[in-house]
Amino acid sequence: MAVAVLQLHGTPWIGSDYGQDSVFFPTNVSNPDIPLFEPAYVSRTFITANATSASLSVISEGRKLARNPLLYGLGVSLMELTYGQRLLALALPDELDSDGNAMPTTEMLVAARLLGDIQNREHDRFALAAASCVQCDLGYPFNYSLDDDKFRANFIERVITPLKEDYDAIAPGR
Secondary structure (H helix, E strand, C coil): CHHHHHHHCCCCCCCCCCCHHHEECCEECCEEEEECCCCCEECCCCCCCCCCHHHHHHHHHHHCCCCCHHHHHHHHHHHHHHHCCCHHHHCCHHHCCCCCCCCCCHHHHHHHHHHHHHHHHCCHHHHHHHHHHHCCCCCCCCCCCCCCHHHHHHHHHHHHHHHHHHHHHHCCCC
């Protein structure tokens, strides 16, 4: 997913609304509920039955607040894979409005809260990658565009490399 973000940023194939629904994992016919993580495809038209248009519009509004919405969306996707559900489903009452509905900032509040917990759930490298994306913190300089050579190099160092190292440790020889 991280490599797709790096390769496809700035193209019509991947937009700033990137999220878990942007990635399609094929499944084996005998086990349709278990995704095959290789290969994964970025799809502009992939929509899940669990996503409502109201929740997607709230998420989109909130992502506009991120320093780099595409990078933030990748971080949220990594966290959603870890928790096995959408971040909005993990919202606490004080992260919702008075009627219990998501606000534009709800996803960011949940992501920030769960970043502390993700270190206990995942390998340190995965936690670093997810936190780097959600916080859009790839070190100095503070240019948040994947078109910037330094930012792109930091993205490779702090996101792609740690995720690949974790993948290689979990699935050696693939």
